[in-house]
Amino acid sequence: xxxxxxxxxxxxSALVVQQCLRLAxxxxxxxxxxxxxAGISREQLAVGHLQLPWLxxxxxxxxxxxxxxxPLLGLHISALINMAxxxxxxxxxxxxxxxxxxxxxxxxxxxxxxxLGRTWRGQEGNTALWGWDCHIGDALVARxxxxxxxxxxxxxxxxxxxxxxxxxxxxxxLQHSGPRDxxxxxxxxxxxxxxxxFNQPRSALLLVPETLESTLSLADPTLHSxxxxxxxxxxxxxxxxxxxxxxxxxxxxxRGQLARHVTPTxxxxxxxxxxxxxxxxxxxxDAGTSFRDILxxxxxxxxxxxxxxPALTVEAVAQQLGFQxxxxxxxxxxxxxxxxxGDFRQQAQKAAPPG
Numbered sequence: 377x378x379x380x381x382x383x384x385x386x387x388x389s390a391l392v393v394q395q396c397l398r399l400a401x402x403x404x405x406x407x408x409x410x411x412x413x414a415g416i417s418r419e420q421l422a423v424g425h426l427q428l429p430w431l432x433x434x435x436x437x438x439x440x441x442x443x444x445x446x447p448l449l450g451l452h453i454s455a456l457i458n459m460a461x462x463x464x465x466x467x468x469x470x471x472x473x474x475x476x477x478x479x480x481x482x483x484x485x486x487x488x489x490x491x492l493g494r495t496w497r498g499q500e501g502n503t504a505l506w507g508w509d510c511h512i513g514d515a516l517v518a519r520x521x522x523x524x525x526x527x528x529x530x531x532x533x534x535x536x537x538x539x540x541x542x543x544x545x546x547x548x549x550l551q552h553s554g555p556r557d558x559x560x561x562x563x564x565x566x567x568x569x570x571x572x573x574f575n576q577p578r579s580a581l582l583l584v585p586e587t588l589e590s591t592l593s594l595a596d597p598t599l600h601s602x603x604x605x606x607x608x609x610x611x612x613x614x615x616x617x618x619x620x621x622x623x624x625x626x627x628x629x630x631r632g633q634l635a636r637h638v639t640p641t642x643x644x645x646x647x648x649x650x651x652x653x654x655x656x657x658x659x660x661x662d663a664g665t666s667f668r669d670i671l672x673x674x675x676x677x678x679x680x681x682x683x684x685x686p687a688l689t690v691e692a693v694a695q696q697l698g699f700q701x702x703x704x705x706x707x708x709x710x711x712x713x714x715x716x717x718g719d720f721r722q723q724a725q726k727a728a729p730p731g
Contacts, residue, residue: 380511381491384629384648386430388490390421391463393433396440397421399453403444410436412681415631415674424463425610429628430492435635437517447555450523451567457528464610465489468603470536471596475544476588478536479506481600485607492521503546504588507580510551519552522579526550529581530568536592543569544587549576622659623670625649630674639698642667676712679705683721690717 393416401407411421414432441449459466465488472478476497483495492512498505508525512518526548533544547570554574555561564572570582629648633640645667646656660666675697682693694705709717 380494382648382650383431383513384429384625384632384645385650386490386492386511387427388430388433388492389424389463389488390416390426390428391424391461392489393421393428394424395453395457395461396433396437399449399456400440400444403440403446405440405443410440413439415627425488427614429624429631430490431628431632432635434512434514434517435632438514441516441520447557448523448560448563450520451527451563453520454524454527454531455567457524457531459528459532462489464603464607468600468607469532470592470594471600471603472592473595473597473600474588474592475533475537475583475590477600478532478592479588481604485604485611488607488610493525499585502585504583504585505578505580506583507549507578510579522550522552526579526581527567533581534569536594537587537590538593540587540590544583544590545570545581546584547571547573547582549573549578549580549582551576551579622649623663623665626656626660626667626670627674630671634674634678634696634698637696637698639700640671672712676709679709679717680720680724683717684724686725693717 393414397407397410400410411418413436414428416428416433420426420428446452459470465482465485468485469478469481472481479495479497483497486493486495492510494509494511496505496507496509498507506529508522510518510522510525512521530545530548537544545568548564548568550572552574554572555564561572568581626645626649629645630640632648633644642656643653646653649656651659657667660670679693679697682688682696683690688696690706691702694702697705699705699708706717709720713720715723
């Protein structure tokens with residue numbers, strides 16, 4: 377059993393972020409605002425296999441979830457996801473020969489999409505279990521993530537076991553609490569087609585054991601083997617290069633601390649990354665940069681974005697960037713931009729398109 381990775385080392389595939397943005401946009405959440413807050417460029421988003429630091433994405437998802445105010449959003453996302461949109465993992469899963477093979481394939485390759493949880497398979501008495509242990513720290517985001525993952529699996533079963541005359545699902549167990557609205561409970565039951573139990577010690581689909589040996593409708597052993605090898609090569613290459621680059625990990629940790637309106641320090645970031653401040657300094661030096669350079673670059677990028685927001689005073693911008701005093705922020709900004717925050721704001725407003 378693998379242990380959860382530290383939050384600062386959690387990552388998510390750009391493919392997953394694409395799916396989140398697709399629904400968020402349909403609910404009126406500005407894509408550019410989400411990407412800017414998460415520190416993701418459109419160029420990065422377009423590279424599906426790219427692994428992105430999770431914490432900034434998690435923060436933006438929390439804000440978006442509160443705005444959308446949909447207690448079943450995870451289920452609603454799962455109904456929209458096409459497995460083909462999940463890259464090589466989606467294809468290799470669909471070509472599995474049996475349900476047992478499918479689950480084991482997900483267990484082997486689910487880190488292609490993220491390291492935010494662990495897929496597992498087990499059995500208790502006459503019940504087979506297919507579960508997901510969620511390692512997301514934010515409770516609101518975690519709730520919807522669990523609903524989305526298990527909801528996707530249920531949809532996948534319905535699609536690949538179409539020839540079965542009876543449902544393979546005996547029930548669903550969810551760790552989170554149940555909905556208050558009876559109509560929402562009916563939606564859960566309609567999506568999964570079986571009884572739902574909440575406040576359980578785990579989140580899992582409960583299956584008829586014989587279902588594990590059922591042949592799937594898109595089974596293709598030859599193609600599956602080729603896709604499996606391709607997926608293995610991607611994981612091996614990612615392991616060889618250290619997964620998410622250290623610079624991205626540092627930027628993610630710094631963004632997380634800035635989002636909490638604290639002053640990021642090299643020691644605090646190093647602790648998040650599981651190393652000493654001296655080791656982090658040496659590794660950044662080897663990469664041709666420094667902690668101060670990364671911090672200044674991120675602060676300057678955010679400062680320009682904040683100053684374009686008329687509702688934020690210079691004092692508020694300074695506080696959001698972790699400066700103890702607004703004068704310190706003004707001196708720092710002038711040194712980097714060659715102008716004061718107030719002058720920059722005026723110039724930005726003049727350059728902005730009307731309306």
